[in-house]
Amino acid sequence: MARRVLLVLGALVMLFPFAWMVITSITPAGSVLATPPDFTPDGANLDAYRRLLDTMPFWRILLNSLWIGVASTILQLVTSAMAAYAFARLPFPGRGALFAVYLATLMVPLQVLIVPLFIEMRTVNLIDTYFAVLAPTVASAFGVFLLRQAIAQVPKEFDEAAVLDGAGHFRIFVFIVVPLIRPALATFAIFAFMASWNSYLWPLVIIKSPEFMTLPLGLAELHGRFTTEWNVVMAGSVVSVLPIIVLYLIAQKQVIASVAQSGLK
Amino acid sequence: MTLTATRQGRRSQGSPVPRPRGRRWRHALTVAVFLLPSAIPLTLFTLVPMAGSLWTSLHEWDLITPMRWVGLDNYLTLLADPETHAAFLHTLYFIAGYLPLVYAGGLGLAMALNRAMRGRDVLRAVYFLPVVTSWVVVALMWKWLLNPAAGIVNWTLGLLGVEGPGWWTDPSWAMPSIILASAWKDLGFVMIILLAGLQAIPKEYHEAARVDGASAWQRFRSITLPLLSPSTFFVIVISLINGFQVFDQVHVMTGGGPAGSTQVVVEQIYNLTFRYGRAGAASALSWLLFAVVLLVTLVQIRAQRRWVNYG
Amino acid sequence: MPKELPAKRFAAAVLATALLATACAQGSATKAPSAESGKVTVRYFTFSAAPDHVKDLDTIVAAFEKENPDVDVVVETAPYDQYFTKLQTSLAGGTAPDTFELNYENFVTYASAGSLLDLGSVAGDEPAAGLAAESLNAFKHDGKQFALPASFSTVVLLYNKDLFDKAGIPAPTADWTWAEEQAAAEKLTDKKAGVYGDFQPVQFFEFYKTLKQAGGEFLTADGTKTAFNSPAGIKATTWLVSKVGKTMPTEAEIGGTADYDTNLFKSGKLAMWHNGIWQFAGLKDVPFNWDIVVEPGDTSKASAVFHNAVAASATTKVGKQAYAWAKFLSSSPVAATTRIQSSWELPPVSDQAVLAGYLKDPKPANRQAVFDSLNAIALPPVIKRQQEMQDAVTQELTSAAAGRKTVEQALADAAAKVDALLG
Numbered sequence: 001m002a003r004r005v006l007l008v009l010g011a012l013v014m015l016f017p018f019a020w021m022v023i024t025s026i027t028p029a030g031s032v033l034a035t036p037p038d039f040t041p042d043g044a045n046l047d048a049y050r051r052l053l054d055t056m057p058f059w060r061i062l063l064n065s066l067w068i069g070v071a072s073t074i075l076q077l078v079t080s081a082m083a084a085y086a087f088a089r090l091p092f093p094g095r096g097a098l099f100a101v102y103l104a105t106l107m108v109p110l111q112v113l114i115v116p117l118f119i120e121m122r123t124v125n126l127i128d129t130y131f132a133v134l135a136p137t138v139a140s141a142f143g144v145f146l147l148r149q150a151i152a153q154v155p156k157e158f159d160e161a162a163v164l165d166g167a168g169h170f171r172i173f174v175f176i177v178v179p180l181i182r183p184a185l186a187t188f189a190i191f192a193f194m195a196s197w198n199s200y201l202w203p204l205v206i207i208k209s210p211e212f213m214t215l216p217l218g219l220a221e222l223h224g225r226f227t228t229e230w231n232v233v234m235a236g237s238v239v240s241v242l243p244i245i246v247l248y249l250i251a252q253k254q255v256i257a258s259v260a261q262s263g264l265k
Numbered sequence: 266m267t268l269t270a271t272r273q274g275r276r277s278q279g280s281p282v283p284r285p286r287g288r289r290w291r292h293a294l295t296v297a298v299f300l301l302p303s304a305i306p307l308t309l310f311t312l313v314p315m316a317g318s319l320w321t322s323l324h325e326w327d328l329i330t331p332m333r334w335v336g337l338d339n340y341l342t343l344l345a346d347p348e349t350h351a352a353f354l355h356t357l358y359f360i361a362g363y364l365p366l367v368y369a370g371g372l373g374l375a376m377a378l379n380r381a382m383r384g385r386d387v388l389r390a391v392y393f394l395p396v397v398t399s400w401v402v403v404a405l406m407w408k409w410l411l412n413p414a415a416g417i418v419n420w421t422l423g424l425l426g427v428e429g430p431g432w433w434t435d436p437s438w439a440m441p442s443i444i445l446a447s448a449w450k451d452l453g454f455v456m457i458i459l460l461a462g463l464q465a466i467p468k469e470y471h472e473a474a475r476v477d478g479a480s481a482w483q484r485f486r487s488i489t490l491p492l493l494s495p496s497t498f499f500v501i502v503i504s505l506i507n508g509f510q511v512f513d514q515v516h517v518m519t520g521g522g523p524a525g526s527t528q529v530v531v532e533q534i535y536n537l538t539f540r541y542g543r544a545g546a547a548s549a550l551s552w553l554l555f556a557v558v559l560l561v562t563l564v565q566i567r568a569q570r571r572w573v574n575y576g
Numbered sequence: 577m578p579k580e581l582p583a584k585r586f587a588a589a590v591l592a593t594a595l596l597a598t599a600c601a602q603g604s605a606t607k608a609p610s611a612e613s614g615k616v617t618v619r620y621f622t623f624s625a626a627p628d629h630v631k632d633l634d635t636i637v638a639a640f641e642k643e644n645p646d647v648d649v650v651v652e653t654a655p656y657d658q659y660f661t662k663l664q665t666s667l668a669g670g671t672a673p674d675t676f677e678l679n680y681e682n683f684v685t686y687a688s689a690g691s692l693l694d695l696g697s698v699a700g701d702e703p704a705a706g707l708a709a710e711s712l713n714a715f716k717h718d719g720k721q722f723a724l725p726a727s728f729s730t731v732v733l734l735y736n737k738d739l740f741d742k743a744g745i746p747a748p749t750a751d752w753t754w755a756e757e758q759a760a761a762e763k764l765t766d767k768k769a770g771v772y773g774d775f776q777p778v779q780f781f782e783f784y785k786t787l788k789q790a791g792g793e794f795l796t797a798d799g800t801k802t803a804f805n806s807p808a809g810i811k812a813t814t815w816l817v818s819k820v821g822k823t824m825p826t827e828a829e830i831g832g833t834a835d836y837d838t839n840l841f842k843s844g845k846l847a848m849w850h851n852g853i854w855q856f857a858g859l860k861d862v863p864f865n866w867d868i869v870v871e872p873g874d875t876s877k878a879s880a881v882f883h884n885a886v887a888a889s890a891t892t893k894v895g896k897q898a899y900a901w902a903k904f905l906s907s908s909p910v911a912a913t914t915r916i917q918s919s920w921e922l923p924p925v926s927d928q929a930v931l932a933g934y935l936k937d938p939k940p941a942n943r944q945a946v947f948d949s950l951n952a953i954a955l956p957p958v959i960k961r962q963q964e965m966q967d968a969v970t971q972e973l974t975s976a977a978a979g980r981k982t983v984e985q986a987l988a989d990a991a992a993k994v995d996a997l998l999g
Contacts, residue, residue: 007377011391014453017406018394029858055627079303086299092292100563102303105311106506107558108318109531111538112551115328115668116317117310122669136310139303142503146458149495152575153465169295183461190457194397205665208619208652219399221626225656226854228835229627230405237402244397245390252386328668329689405834412831434827434978518832524975539661540963542685544668 018241025049025234048235055232056218057210065197065215066243068130072137072196073189080143080192081185085173087144088151089159099148102141110201118205128208137196143188150184151177186251193247197240215240322548329542339549348525348533349550353557355440356529360508362444363451368500370448371455376489378456379463389460393453400450404517407446408433436526439519443527447514455500462496463489494573502565509558530554615648618897620905621666621673622651623659624727624884628857629920639910640901647897667691672889674898678723680714680883681966684958687717693888694720695902698895704903711924714955715885723887724906727921730949731785731880733757733872734841734849734940737865739764739771748848750948752872754789754815757848761823764847773823775837776850778816778977779970781880785954786812788878789871794957800998805991811874813976813983820977827978852882853946857919860939867940870949879949880956884921922946961997968993 019039025048027041052058086092087099117136118127126132158180159172167175178185200216207213219236222229322339324332343349378389395403410416411432419429430438466489474484490497512531515521521528521536530550537547625633630653637649652673654662660682666672678686686692704712704724711725733748740747745760761773776782783804784794792808795801820826830836838855840846844864850871859866871879886905888898905911909930912923916933923930935943959965969990976986 003377004382007388010374011388014391014394017398017403020406021398021402055630079306082299083303086296090292090296090299092296096566098300100559100566101312102307103502103506103562104555104559105307105315106503107509107555107562108315109510109512109534109551109554111512111531111535112318112321112544112548113311113314115538115544115665116314116321118665118669119317120309120313122671127669127671135306139306139310141307144303145503146499149499150461150465153462153495169299173299183464187457187461198399201661204654204658205662210652220655220658221653223655223657224627224854225623226852227838227858230834232627234402237399240399241394241397245394248390248393248397249386252389326668327689328664329686329691408832408834412833413828414825414831415829416831431828433832434830436980522971522974523827523978524980525971536963536967539664540967541961542664542963 021234021237021241025231025238027231029229029231048229048231049239051229051232052235052239056213056221058218060211061213061215061218062239064212068134068214069193069196069243072134073192075134075138076140076143076192076195077185077189079139080188081147081178081181082173083139083144084147084151085169085177087148089172089177090169102144105141114201114205117202121206127206128212130212132206133203133212133214136202137199140192140195143192146188146191147181147184150181154180182254186254190244190248190251194244197244318548318551321545322552324545326544327542328538328544332545335545339546340553343546343550343553348528349553351525352528352530352533355527356509356511358440359444359447359511359529360505362441363447363508363511364501364504366444366448367451367455367504368497370452371500372459374452374456375459375463376485379460389456392456395450396453398450400513400517403446403450404514407442407449408518411442411445433519434523436524439523439527443514443518446518447511450514451504455504458500459493459496462493466492491574495575498565498569498573502562505561505565506558509554509561615646616894616897617648617650618675618894618901619650619652619673620886620901621659621663621676622653623656623677624921625651626653626655629918632914632918632920635914636905636908636911639908640904643904644897644900647901649901667889670891672891674892674894675886675888675902677726678885678887680885681956681958681962683715683723683885683887684717685960685962686887687722688960691890692722693890693892693895693898694722695724695888695899696721698888698899699903700896702900702903704907706907706925706927708924708926710953711883714883715887723885724902725883725885725924726902726906726911727884727915728924729852729854729882729921730946730953731850731852731882732868732870732945732949734851734855734859734866734868736841736844736847737867738844739847739864741865747867748869748872750870750945752869754872754874757872758819758823761819761848765823769845771845772825772840772847774819774848774850775824775840775846776816776819777837778820778973780966780973781956782816782850783812783969783973784956785871785878785880786815786874788954789873789876790815791875795959799959802991802994802998805987809987810983813973813987815874816973817977817983827974854921856940867942868945869942870945873952877952878954879952881950881953883924883955959994959998964997965994968997 023039023041023044026044026046027038028043028045029047083102087095087102121127121132126135154177158176162172162176198216199214200220203214203217204220207217215236219233219240222233222236321332323334323336325335325339326332374392378385378392411418413419413429413431413434416429416432419432422429432438432442470488470492471484474488479487510531511529512535515527515529515532516535519527521532531554534547534550534554537543537550622633633651637651640649641647659677663672663676672691699721707725711728712721715721715723715725735748737747740760743764745763748757748760757774764773765771787794787804787809790808790811792806792812793803796803825836825840833839837846837849837851838858841849841851842859842862844862853868870877886902888895888902892898907923907925912925912927912930913933915921915923916930919937922934925931931947934946937943957965972981972986972990972993975981976983981989
């Protein structure tokens with residue numbers, strides 16, 4: 001019981017910024033960000049959301065972010081799961097070293113890779129294309145690592161039995177390993193989507209045409225040089241968080257369902 | 266038993282069972298098919314730019330005028346610069362505070378939310394909310410919470426008779442403030458990874474131990490922790506890699522201040538590249554950071570065989 | 577054994593991936609911003625249009641394209657914070673926009689790096705006319721016109737008239753000096769009620785201005801060394817720092833809160849506020865009387881001016897059209913009136929009849945002060961390593977304000993750092 005009370009109290013602390021964000025987004029422009037905050041703003045309205053739709057081609061931007069996010073997530077899941085399988089189950093010379101190279105790609109800050117990557121895209125004439133936004137996100141060393149750990153946890157007896165049945169690696173991968181690591185895949189799907197959904201610096205430099213703009217770029221433009229309309233910024237943040245929450249809820253269902261059916265329980 | 270990648274790689278090299286040539290080629294082909302979908306994009310879009318930045322690090326470049334070759338000058342200047350030392354120290358300070366906090370908190374949450382209870386799914390989602398909320402919003406809120414004069418935290422401390430510190434505005438409290446906010450935001454991240462790990466632990470183990478009369482603590486020590494170790498290993502390696510590259514929160518919360526007390530390595534890299542027009546020095550600093558992170562990660566990979574338990 | 581379902585899903589995922597890859601490639605093939613036949617495309621990159629003035633910029637673009645049917649202006653925007661990240665990357669990659677916006681502080685960096693087109697070389701016999709001479713001169717480098725001024729904003733003293741009336745203190749006038757400002761600020765500050773007399777941020781942009789007000793100079797005449805570690809510099813720094821905690825909230829009280837001063841003023845708890853004319857729009861509906869006045873000086877008056885200009889890239893292939901667009905944005909009547917009508921900064925034109933439109937707006941009553949402030953302006957010192965200098969000065973001033981250093985020490989340290997940057 002004490003645990004529950006504690007968990008609920010903690011949850012309220014976690015919920016606080018979100019509640020604050022929603023409230024600020026419906027607060028009239030004049031009284032935004034008062035200190036201390038006003039949790040029952042007078043004259044609450046949806047003007048900020050209306051301004052959001054007015055100041056930018058909002059639906060177009062949302063659609064761009066959505067399809068890039070979904071495409072990137074699917075690609076990341078496929079490429080990472082396959083590589084993870086190789087690193088966990090297929091012995092080959094230099095495997096440890098290659099894995100270290102994969103990990104090493106996570107270790108150089110994005111800030112210094114932006115310019116060389118931009119120049120690379122420029123030489124192949126891909127600046128200002130969807131391809132250029134998407135391509136650098138399709139492989140994720142983070143995902144390979146996460147899924148490799150998950151596969152390593154799968155008891156080997158499962159695939160050994162399949163090998164005796166004459167199954168090749170593709171069959172083992174698709175029919176045995178993938179179903180067993182569904183909790184990890186669902187977890188990674190959330191991170192993969194988030195990475196693409198929140199990605200800012202790279203789209204900022206590579207996209208020029210407004211019609212390719214993604215949500216973080218649109219939201220950043222709400223910050224003026226000298227002044228910022230915080231209620232509109234908050235409205236934008238609320239909108240940008242919702243799809244991830246939905247995805248999270250779907251993914252959680254997957255995790256629970258998979259545990260129920262995998263026979264591991 | 267699955268072994269670590271390194272050990273298995275070695276073992277396969279000295280494999281005593283000779284394979285027929287054709288089989289070996291087929292095996293190589295299989296490995297290639299599994300790896301290439303990720304290896305090709307990683308090479309093109311990360312390794313090639315990495316090489317580009319290595320090249321840049323040997324030049325002086327403001328991004329606007331042509332590069333000028335300076336050899337190792339950037340590295341030597343950085344290594345002798347007290348600001349570089351300070352930036353690395355601040356980064357280490359961040360990690361030292363952040364990592365234990367976020368891991369212990371995340372593990373506690375994952376354990377608490379792994380058991381069946383009413384409203385569990387909702388609670389999990391709520392604890393995950395901060396992970397998905399942007400740093401811009403989170404920073405605004407924490408600045409208000411930790412406002413030294415009017416914030417709710419110091420107000421509460423005041424009720425308890427403690428005079429609250431200056432948080433963001435005090436050089437000795439700014440980093441703890443960032444650590445606190447970061448751990449709070451990332452708890453949900455650690456939680457969901459450890460939850461996935463916890464769910465992979467067969468229930469029978471716990472039940473058997475319970476029948477044997479093991480206490481909750483004993484079960485935690487001898488079953489949960491060892492079987493969770495692959496997930497723990499992942500969380501620690503990734504948190505360290507990310508921790509060394511801490512940037513977003515610093516950038517939006519303090520911008521490296523006050524008095525440079527939260528100037529971390531990547532904040533400096535960002536300033537050097539895009540604000541100060543010193544892309545060469547920024548690249549060199551990145552490679553110094555890379556060397557440190559790589560070293561730390563390799564040490565962990567080496568050490569994992571002692572405590573990480575696979576399959 | 578698990579059911580077959582996952583395998584089907586996996587296959588579906590692979591198929592979807594393949595489809596997406598195709599869609600993606602098509603996306604890139606069809607994207608090219610196809611210039612209509614015979615038209616020349618001029619790209620323009622700006623930070624000042626989004627989020628509030630995108631439509632106003634569209635108005636100006638439409639008017640320009642009507643006058644120049646063979647030119648198609650394509651606008652790209654970025655928020656100020658990231659504008660230069662994007663601009664530098666595109667310059668590094670050799671894909672600079674044909675025309676782009678630059679503020680005065682960053683102008684020298686780009687002009688001296690050779691990335692700007694000498695507009696004189698493409699102007700032919702159509703020089704830009706009707707621009708204020710000082711504005712035009714601000715964007716000359718080595719005697720060449722590398723950019724045309726497009727807009728400017730000034731900093732004034734905003735004050736809450738009701739607070740002054742209630743305390744029985746006469747409202748500020750154009751003759752005020754620091755002494756009068758300080759006396760009034762002390763009387764108006766009522767910490768118990770959370771009311772502060774004054775707000776002037778302690779940072780670079782306030783420093784070079786107050787320095788000039790105190791009769792000092794930031795750099796020596798030849799620009800090779802700093803000159804601000806002087807009696808005037810100490811006076812200016814002391815003036816800024818002494819307000820903190822006395823007539824102005826401390827760093828701890830502000831606590832890094834976003835828009836703290838804006839909210840303080842809007843909630844009627846700030847009597848005097850040093851800020852820019854860009855704040856006017858947000859103060860339309862506040863429930864108290866407020867007005868503006870030229871900032872008080874010390875030994876002399878000096879007001880800060882933020883200048884933006886349009887430059888063309890040195891590598892543009894459409895120099896003539898780029899110049900025509902820059903000139904239009906800078907000095908055309910359409911651009912000037914659009915800016916005035918929408919309070920999108922001020923046009924740098926010399927024609928007082930055009931500017932008179934700005935005075936029609938009833939609030940604040942003393943709008944004339946905006947133009948009066950131009951009689952004595954302080955331009956920021958500009959060096960090649962501009963951003964580093966600004967950061968260094970701000971950091972030292974903040975240290976002094978927080979009491980971590982004495983004013984003298986902070987100023988000496990700032991001077992040493994800036995001298996090092998000057999090389």
